[in-house]
Amino acid sequence: MKKICVVGLGYIGLPTAVMFANHGYQVLGVDVSERAINLLSKGQVHIEEPGLQEYLTKSLVGGTFTVSTTPEEADMFIVAVPSPITAEKTADMKYIEAATASIVPFLKKGDLVVLESTVPPRTVMDVMMPILAEANLEFGTELFVSHSPERVIPGKVFEELVNNSRIIGGINAESAERTREFYLSFVKGEFHMTDVTTAEMVKVIENTFRDVNIAFANEIAKMSENLGVNAWEAISLANHHPRVNIHFPGPGVGGHCIAVDPWFLVEKQTELAKIIHLSRLTNDGxxxxxxxxxxxxxxxxxxxxxxxxxxxxxxxxxxxxxxxxxxxxxxxxxxxxxxxxxxxxxxxxxxxxxxxxxxxxxxxxxxxxxxxxxxxxxxxxxxxxxxxxxxxxxxxxxxxxxxxxxxxxxxxxxxxxxxxxxxxxxx
Incomplete structure (x- = not known):
């Protein structure tokens, strides 16, 4: 039985860990939060997600899932830690850096490292790879690295982990293929293989598209109030057009993805990301x-x-x-x-x-x-x-x-x- 070490047991890492633990792998879940580790070791979840308690209980009873505050040797390492933004609206890479550094002492020839966190394009190449290089393993032949971003929504995580298509970007073709072999244990959706930076870009632009769409809806809402129009009715009617799909307005945009990821592109390409930047300001307002x-x-x-x-x-x-x-x-x-x-x-x-x-x-x-x-x-x-x-x-x-x-x-x-x-x- 191959072993997987998942670093980060939050809203993505924990469901992913117990999913692997229930599909033929021995899994070690790692988190710096002692509270989370203490609860999980007692069989109690620390986040709300339908089905999570059942998956956790099954894996603990079966002996395929354990937890710790420190990593151990494994065949595959998954990094699923936060990648928030700072007050200056730039990507905070300290969690990615710390998680990557924590697994370096345990890397051996033939291991695979997968980043699941949503990150700015070139994070794997420019942030993770220099840290992983300290393991003194040749990339692409002795150490394999990829990015397979999560594409799930809270409340439906397990359903979407199984059925959604999966983007896998490797530093080389073998890294991507080795990643696919692991996820094949439970993913029924299509696999789309690409390079690591393109995979990073795909996830960020998916969420940025939604943010821009919501900003458009919020502008429509503001104008509708002034024009005596019900924006909800107008948008619903417009969406009957076969090529129109407008999102709905709201009091703002939140969550760990849509409210954060567009800033990654603004940071990387400030002069070019004008619509993206304006949409963020609209939604933040x-x-x-x-x-x-x-x-x-x-x-x-x-x-x-x-x-x-x-x-x-x-x-x-x-x-x-x-x-x-x-x-x-x-x-x-x-x-x-x-x-x-x-x-x-x-x-x-x-x-x-x-x-x-x-x-x-x-x-x-x-x-x-x-x-x-x-x-x-x-x-x-x-x-x-x-x-x-x-x-x-x-x-x-x-x-x-x-x-x-x-x-x-x-x-x-x-x-x-x-x-x-x-x-x-x-x-």
Whole structure:
């Protein structure tokens, strides 16, 4: 049984590790977080993902998965650590560098190193390879290196790990082929082989395309409010055209990919990435736009000493991930305003901000305004008549178009929607 060492047991590394552990490999999961290692060693997951607990339990019971804070010798090393951006909007490579350096003492002839983290183009060649060279193994014949970026979405990770197509870029053809042989154990999607830098570029431009599309939708939303148009209806109708696929607007873009990856291209090619840069600025500006809209609603409704309940802290529905979440920025900005702020998210079970409560009833009781920032199923199923009895003033701002306007208005609510110039009297 070949051994795989996965460095980084977060939202991508852990599902990947237990998937391999359940498909014929002995897997060591490595993470610098002692809390994560302690929980996993007890059979407890530290992140929310459907199916993860079952896969973890099965691999632990079968003895094919173990965890540690330090790597060991293996046949394949997978680096799946964060690659965030700095305050200056440049790629922070310290986690990639540290993870790569940590495996160097354990590399031997014939080993394969795979980077799964999403990174700026040329990271493997310019950042990882100089570090891996310290193993004194010849690249492409004694040590094989590739990049196979994750292409999954939180909430559907295991389904997409299996069924999505896989990009594999190697420093040479044999590196790519050796990588494919490992992933063949569970991947049913197509394999697309290329060179390592092209693979890095593919993943970044996939997410950048989506960011640019969302920025376009956000501009449409802002214009629609001024023109008396419902952007959600207009976009839906436009998407009936066979060659049009516009995304929908929102209070911002979050997550570890779409909100980050475009900056990699801006950093690499600043003078050329003009549309990409402007799109990032547009999407990064949506939290402030949402805050201003909230304050304008309170003012136009003459709400004094307002109690505002923010619903949703994660960047996406039905997950617990708050990384780069625009909701967190909105809460931070609102906390500096002259309002009584409370926030709630049914999936975030540990308080991440001072205003957070774990009780939904506490959040909405005596609230004047609800601001829905995440379209969790929990919020879609709310009964507005029940909420109306608990609130002081019945106002709701829906930034995700996830509630039924007519139903909520029938319960006595004044309903505002981001991008709805028809229904927003302040638009």
């Amino acid at each position: 949506m939290p402030s736009f949402t805050v201003n809209k909230t304050l304008e609603i309170l003012k136009s409704n003459y709400v004094r000493n307002p109690r505002v309940a923010v619903l949703g802290l994660t960047f996406k529905s039905n997950i617990d991930d708050v990384r780069e979440s625009p909701s967190m920025e909105i809460v931070e900005k609102l906390s500096h305003e002259d309002i009584n702020l409370v926030s709630f998210d049914p999936h975030v079970l540990e308080n991440k901000v001072p205003s957070q409560t774990q009780s939904f009833e506490d959040a909405i009781t005596h609230a004047d305004t609800l601001v829905i920032l995440t379209d969790h199923d929990y919020f879609k199923k709310l009964n507005p008549h029940t909420l109306a009895e608990l609130m002081t003033t019945r106002i709701v701002l829906d930034t995700k178009n996830c509630i039924n306007r007519e139903e909520w208005e029938a319960a006595g609510f004044t309903v505002y929607k981001l991008g709805d110039g028809k229904g927003n009297p302040i638009g």
